[in-house]
Amino acid sequence: MGSSETDASKKRAGNAGNGASLAEQIRRDLGRLTPNERRAAHRLLADFPMAGLDTAARFGEAAGVSAPTVLRMIAKLGFASYGAFQDGLKQELAAQRETPLTKGGARPKGDALDAFALAAIANLRATAENVSREEFDAAVRLIADKRRPLHLLGGRFTDPIAAYMAAHLRVLRPHVQHIEGQPTAWFDRLLDIGKADVIVLFDIRRYSDDLIAFAERAARQGARIILITDQWLSPISKVARHVLPAHVPAPSVWDSSAGLLLIVEALTAAVVAAQGDVARDRLEALERLRRGD
Amino acid sequence: MGSSETDASKKRAGNAGNGASLAEQIRRDLGRLTPNERRAAHRLLADFPMAGLDTAARFGEAAGVSAPTVLRMIAKLGFASYGAFQDGLKQELAAQRETPLTKGGARPKGDALDAFALAAIANLRATAENVSREEFDAAVRLIADKRRPLHLLGGRFTDPIAAYMAAHLRVLRPHVQHIEGQPTAWFDRLLDIGKADVIVLFDIRRYSDDLIAFAERAARQGARIILITDQWLSPISKVARHVLPAHVPAPSVWDSSAGLLLIVEALTAAVVAAQGDVARDRLEALERLRRGD
DNA sequence: GTCGAACTGAAATATACGTTACAGGGACGG
DNA sequence: CCGTCCCTGTAACGTATATTTCAGTTCGAC
Numbered sequence: 001m002g003s004s005e006t007d008a009s010k011k012r013a014g015n016a017g018n019g020a021s022l023a024e025q026i027r028r029d030l031g032r033l034t035p036n037e038r039r040a041a042h043r044l045l046a047d048f049p050m051a052g053l054d055t056a057a058r059f060g061e062a063a064g065v066s067a068p069t070v071l072r073m074i075a076k077l078g079f080a081s082y083g084a085f086q087d088g089l090k091q092e093l094a095a096q097r098e099t100p101l102t103k104g105g106a107r108p109k110g111d112a113l114d115a116f117a118l119a120a121i122a123n124l125r126a127t128a129e130n131v132s133r134e135e136f137d138a139a140v141r142l143i144a145d146k147r148r149p150l151h152l153l154g155g156r157f158t159d160p161i162a163a164y165m166a167a168h169l170r171v172l173r174p175h176v177q178h179i180e181g182q183p184t185a186w187f188d189r190l191l192d193i194g195k196a197d198v199i200v201l202f203d204i205r206r207y208s209d210d211l212i213a214f215a216e217r218a219a220r221q222g223a224r225i226i227l228i229t230d231q232w233l234s235p236i237s238k239v240a241r242h243v244l245p246a247h248v249p250a251p252s253v254w255d256s257s258a259g260l261l262l263i264v265e266a267l268t269a270a271v272v273a274a275q276g277d278v279a280r281d282r283l284e285a286l287e288r289l290r291r292g293d
Numbered sequence: 294m295g296s297s298e299t300d301a302s303k304k305r306a307g308n309a310g311n312g313a314s315l316a317e318q319i320r321r322d323l324g325r326l327t328p329n330e331r332r333a334a335h336r337l338l339a340d341f342p343m344a345g346l347d348t349a350a351r352f353g354e355a356a357g358v359s360a361p362t363v364l365r366m367i368a369k370l371g372f373a374s375y376g377a378f379q380d381g382l383k384q385e386l387a388a389q390r391e392t393p394l395t396k397g398g399a400r401p402k403g404d405a406l407d408a409f410a411l412a413a414i415a416n417l418r419a420t421a422e423n424v425s426r427e428e429f430d431a432a433v434r435l436i437a438d439k440r441r442p443l444h445l446l447g448g449r450f451t452d453p454i455a456a457y458m459a460a461h462l463r464v465l466r467p468h469v470q471h472i473e474g475q476p477t478a479w480f481d482r483l484l485d486i487g488k489a490d491v492i493v494l495f496d497i498r499r500y501s502d503d504l505i506a507f508a509e510r511a512a513r514q515g516a517r518i519i520l521i522t523d524q525w526l527s528p529i530s531k532v533a534r535h536v537l538p539a540h541v542p543a544p545s546v547w548d549s550s551a552g553l554l555l556i557v558e559a560l561t562a563a564v565v566a567a568q569g570d571v572a573r574d575r576l577e578a579l580e581r582l583r584r585g586d
Numbered sequence: 587g588t589c590g591a592a593c594t595g596a597a598a599t600a601t602a603c604g605t606t607a608c609a610g611g612g613a614c615g616g
Numbered sequence: 617c618c619g620t621c622c623c624t625g626t627a628a629c630g631t632a633t634a635t636t637t638c639a640g641t642t643c644g645a646c
Contacts, residue, residue: 034623050387053346056604066625071605082604093386094343112566113429116559117421121414124551128410130338132320136406157460164453168547222643231339233332238357241328243335252562253576254461258417261554266409269545273405283546327593349634359595364635375634376602 022092023048029077036065037073049089056082112251119250120258126247127259130231135242139226140270142198142242146173148224151189153179154202155211161228161257162202165264171286172271172279183210187217195222203227203234204248204255215239228263230255315385316341322370329358330366342382349375405544412543413551419540420552423524428535432519433563435491435535439466441517444482446472447495448504454521454550455495458557464579465564465572476503480510488515496520496527497541497548508532521556523548 026041033041043063044051051059060070071082079085143150150169154162159180166178179186193199199218203211212235215225219239227240230248237243246259272279319334326334336356337344344352353363364375372378436443443462447455452473459471472479486492492511496504505528512518512532520533523541530536539552565572 036624050383053383055602057602067604068606068626069624072624090343090346111426112563113421113424113426113559116562117417117555120551120555120558121417124410124414124417128406130316131406132323132335132338133404133406134320134324138324157457160453160457160460163456164450164550167450167453233335233339235357237332237335243331245335245339250558250562252558253565253572254558254561256554256558257457258413258551258554258558261549261551262410262413265413265543265545265547265549265551266406268547269409269543270405272546279546329594348632350632360634361595361636362593365594 022088026077032076033073034069036069037076039063040065040070040073049093052089053086115251116256120256123247123249123256123259124262126231127245127262130247131244131263135244136267136270139242139244140267140274142224142226143169143200143267144173144271144274145198146175148196148198149175149177149193150198150200151177151179151193152200152202153186153211153214155204155208157254158202158204158257158260161260161264162200164261165200165268168268169271171283172268172275183214186210186214190214190217190221193218193221193223197223198226199223200226200228201236201240202229202260203236204230204246204257204260205232205234207234207236212236228260230259315381319370325369326366329362330369332356333358333363333366342386345382346379408544409549413549416540416542416549416552417555419524420538420555423540424537424556428537429560429563432535432537433560433567435517435519436462436493436560437466437564437567438491439468441489441491442468442470442486443491443493444470444472444486445493445495446479446504446507448497448501450547451495451497451550451553454553454557455493457554458493458561461561462564464576465561465568476507479503479507483507483510483514486511486514486516490516491519492516493519493521494529494533495522495553496529497523497539497550497553498525498527500527500529505529521553523552 023045026045030038030041040060040063043059047062051062054062056070057067060067063070074082074085077085079088142148150173152162152166152169153159163178166176170176177189179189197218199215201211201215215227215236216239219225224242225236225240226242226244227234227236228244228246229237231245233243233245244263246257246263248255248257248259250256316338319338323331323334333353333356336352340355344355347355349360349363349367353360356363367375367378370378372381435441443466445455445459445462446452456471459469463469470482472482490511492508494504494508508518508520508529509532517535518529518533519535519537520527520529521537521539522530524538526536526538537556539550539556541548541550541552543549568575
């Protein structure tokens with residue numbers, strides 16, 4: 001199991017890193033194959049790549065040949081095993097799937113700002129598509145519950161997002177705490193955290209050990225954790241009650257937090273909607289206070 | 294495939310021909326799942342659909358749960374076996390492959406999150422279009438100039454954006470100060486601000502009087518001000534050297550800061566590009582420091 | 587605090603699969 | 617017509633995988 005990784009990369013000998021797609025390679029090598037092997041190869045090309053994701057036996061049956069013939073064909077293509085061949089197919093499929101980022105506006109050149117905007121837009125699309133509505137609504141209900149003390153905390157680059165959310169939520173409800181300062185100071189807060197508390201955590205790669213430790217402790221004390229993370233899921237998801245993943249890849253050395261921000265802003269807007277007139281009244285009261293009325 | 298017809302049609306019990314995509318169905322059923330099952334489901338959604346094409350054991354390992362938990366989740370989704378589940382994935386994958394790019398529309402959902410995402414996307418588009426490239430490049434040059442002390446400051450809701458930018462720029466260069474605390478405390482900083490200094494200010498409606506006063510004083514002392522504001526331009530634009538406007542309207546009581554974030558992230562990425570290898574070296578050195586080497 | 591129900595993973599089991607060995611069968615050259 | 621070689625499928629093998637069982641544990645309700 002774990003060993004198959006090293007094996008796979010070692011075994012996929014003859015055809016590994018060449019840029020050509022697998023289908024092209026098969027067409028090129030078609031001459032080297034025996035008649036029945038060629039039938040199998042044609043079958044694969046005709047239903048590429050799904051035929052190859054079946055079992056060798058079914059693949060052979062669909063092509064009208066036996067499983068061993070399929071295996072021999074695969075071997076001649078340079079794969080050390082049928083499994084390695086399937087891994088190759090999946091890899092190619094995954095690579096193809098991730099390219100629709102360029103669909104935005106057929107603008108191949110564009111400057112850095114345009115490139116970043118396109119990536120951010122793709123992230124927002126993907127984020128909106130992948131966030132579970134159940135999780136989102138459940139998070140809104142927890143956050144809108146004014147009796148539950150609310151704590152917000154983020155990692156090195158995401159803590160400002162937590163602060164941003166806290167600044168808005170403080171307007172909507174009491175007991176909103178943005179946990180600041182050194183990680184060692186965070187744990188003071190744990191003294192008063194229990195089953196009633198809700199903690200909104202932000203953690204994207206590379207995930208923060210301090211945050212993970214904090215989350216585990218808090219979870220053990222019964223706090224409900226809402227995790228806003230990246231598409232690869234921080235380990236905190238293990239102890240989080242609700243997980244809201246954002247897509248973050250960007251043409252930069254750092255990931256983009258636009259997806260996180262989308263979730264935050266949509267959450268706060270939904271909290272306002274959930275509270276209805278109460279929120280409006282509170283907002284107006286606050287405005288009057290600020291004006292000194 | 295032809296032979297397994299009877300088995301397949303018999304096994305794929307609960308969810309067969311409904312038009313909904315598997316990913317959507319999973320999101321819908323997420324509520325029915327136990328915590329660890331949900332974790333596995335999230336893993337699948339995050340790496341859809343490749344995670345599901347692995348073996349159950351590896352799938353579970355990637356999600357941090359055991360194989361049986363994966364199996365139980367699959368069962369709750371209505372599949373009679375893990376194999377039937379994988380068949381479903383392949384089928385959907387094949388269907389998607391045949392339609393080149395029908396993704397753009399045909400989505401009659403339109404809940405709060407979608408609405409917010411659409412608004413944010415429109416904002417990003419408009420922002421990328423309306424930001425002057427000259428201003429952008431000039432801002433990058435100023436920010437990348439390591440000899441110039443850099444100060445960042447924002448308003449009530451935008452100050453976290455300033456903190457976010459500061460956190461990243463601190464990695465790239467020295468003399469980066471995020472001005473915090475009460476407005477009255479800001480003015481202490483003015484003592485040491487002169488012609489060499491650069492100030493990045495964030496101000497969107499409703500514009501902050503304190504920020505305006507601070508900007509005017511700083512400008513009078515010769516500091517160069519980069520203003521990141523909304524499409525209606527804060528009054529600070531009168532004293533700012535460079536103005537970068539973002540579009541901010543959103544379906545909420547508050548504006549969206551996604552456009553501001555886009556500008557910030559694109560700026561930092563451009564600064565990295567402008568510094569070239571120097572930035573990379575600095576990043577690597579910082580990584581080593583953090584690891585304790 | 588105590589009880590019960592539900593969740594979870596370790597281990598055991600059964601099944602399906604890839605893989606290999608082997609023998610039948612056809613084609614071509616002698 | 618015969619013999620040799622290559623191709624091919626059948627059948628047996630061992631392994632990896634899905635699946636089931638069960639006991640430990642946690643969580644929530646009373």
